Amino acid sequence: MTSFYTRLDTREGEKDLYRLARQRDRDGKDVQQVRVIKDRDGRVLTSEESVQRRWKEYFEELMNEENERGKRVEGVNSVEQKVDKIRKDEVRKALKRMKSGKAVGPDDIPVEVWKCLGEAAVEFLASLFNRVLESERMPEEWRSVLVPIFKNKGDVQSCSNYRGIKLMSHTMKLWERVVEARLRKVVEICEQQYGFMPRKSTTDAIFALRILMEKYRDGQRELHCVFVDLEKAYDRVPREELWYCMRKSGTEEFKVEVGLHQGSALSPFLFAIVMDQLSEEVRQESPWTMMFADDIVICSESREQVEENLERWRFALERRGMKVSGSKTEYMCVNEREGSGTVRLQGEEVKKVQEFKYLGSTVQSNGECGKEIKKRVQAGWNGWRKVSGVLCDRKISARINGKVYRTVVRAAMLYGLETVSLRKRQESELEVAELKMLRFSLGVTRLDRIRNEYIRGTAHVGRLGDKVREARLRWFGHVQRRE
Incomplete structure (x- = not known):
């Protein structure tokens, strides 16, 4: 056991540390697996066989929903031209972008294998990818995927409140990275x-929305925002619609017989192409219309x-196979006057809210950020609880604990604060919460009368307010360089 903790204190053992934290978090939960599920009529299924059959039925319906748009492509001709062979430098760049330590697909070959083989792997992969291009057929291993189920919000026994993430072959993901790089050009x-x-x-996107809201609040004018939610956005893209949008964008055409999967390296950019055309x-x-993949805000x-x-957005999306969720789409009015009413979608009232969680950051109709500060504190405590098994372990060095804290807890507390104008009181609220977490981690209380500077020094962390200002300046520099 001593050698295990010694290894954790090395650079090589840091990844093991995060795995240990995740495992301890899972072990502390009462329920790690849902063993019952409801069928389409609401009856609860309890046997393993019936539960598996229900999941199969649900995903078959979801991934093969009848759609007129999926049966035809119209108005745009194919763009057929010579496709250059895949070069070794393209494979090297794709290999460099692949992250290590990720779950493998059905072939059980992790990307680390190719990274360890170096130039031999680059040469082999370039040859393999060119054979795929020439034959227009993918290896059978790439057609199979594993679909672990992850819980979203809502009823734990309803299939619709879960999402499937496809675990695909890492070799196929490398192929997708190469294709994606070509498409982006x-x-x-x-x-x-x-x-x-x-x-x-x-x-x-968060900054643009906050600035727009602040301008209208300061000018004592109303601003109306609708946050559009798309039902199962990635799963609903008809294959033929994808080809239509890519042809309209003028891309070179060649067969890729794998769809728009969550978990695919290529899917995010393909979805961006679809949304761009639709x-x-x-x-x-911008900022009157902003999109982040399938998160849409209209102002x-x-x-x-x-x-x-x-209504125009609904018509444009639904005639191409997408579907706007009326129950999850929400409306917010900034600086509202009395009796401004609400918004309707196909005759039904859209839910009116005073606050909305946009891309993980809470925006309020009054333009304030008090709720967002409370959410950041809550996010910090949630992160702390997940890794408390490591942070409170006295056998792990303070240096390593400090790194875990900065990576998991502080990152959650700082998210999006570059866009917020913090008052002294709000900054103090964040720092008080952080010091409570650090004292818990070090096993001390305020009764021990240990100064805050010593607590931060022992945990190897700086003042949170200073880090907020650093993050703000870093983002400002990023914006300046982009311009």
Whole structure:
């Protein structure tokens, strides 16, 4: 056991440390696996066989939903031209972008194998990928995927509240990285799309929305925002619609017989292409329309205009196979006057809210950020509980514990705060919460009368307020370099 803790204190053992933290978090939960599920009529299934049959039925329906758009492609001709052979430098770049330590697919070959083999792997993979191009057929191993189920919010016994993440062959993901790099060179995505785009992040979209809301609040004018939710967005993209959008973008055509999977390296960019083409006629300039993959926010100066824009978006998306969720789409009015009413979608009232969690950051209709500060504190405590088994382990050095704390807990507390104008009271609220966590981790209380500076020094962390300012300056530099 002593040698185990000694290894954790080395650079090589740091990954084992995070695995240990995740395992201890799982071991501390009462329920780690849902063994019962409801069928389509609401009856609870308890036997293992019936539960498996229900999951199979659910995913077959979800992934093969009948859609008229999926049966035809219209209006755009194929773009057929010579496709250059895949070069070794393309494979090297793709291999460099692949992260290690990820779950493997059905072939059980992790990307670490190819990384260890070096140039021999690059040469072999380039040859393999070129054979795939020439034959227009993928290896059978790439067609199989494992689908672990992850819980979303809602009823734990309802299939619709879970999502499947496909575990695919790492070799296939390398192939997808090469294809993605080529697509990005020839396809131009609109400026309103912030998701999975180079030099853009959630911070940019959150900041743009907050600034817009603050401007209208300061000018004593109403701003109407609708946050559009798409039902099972990735799973609902018809295959033929994907080909239509790619042809319209002018990409070279060759067969790739694998769809838009969550877990695929290529899916995010393919989805961005689809959304770019589907929204071409209805989107407005940023920040009046902003997209982060399937997260869409539509803003306008009047309720009537935002309602009209929402209906146009619904029509544009649903005629191409996507579906707007009326129950999850929400409306918010900034600086609302009395009796401004609500927004309707196909005759039904859209839920009106005073706050909304946009890309993980809470925005309020009054333009304040008090709720967001409380959410950051809560996120910090949630992160602390997940790794408390490590942070409170006295056999692990303070240096390593400090790194775990900064990576898991502090990162959760700092998320999105670059976009928030913090008051002294709010900054103090964050620092008080952090010091409580650090004292718990070190096994001391305020009765021990240990100064805050000593607590931070022992845990190897700086003042949280200073880190917020650092993050703000870092993001400002990123924006300046982009311009």
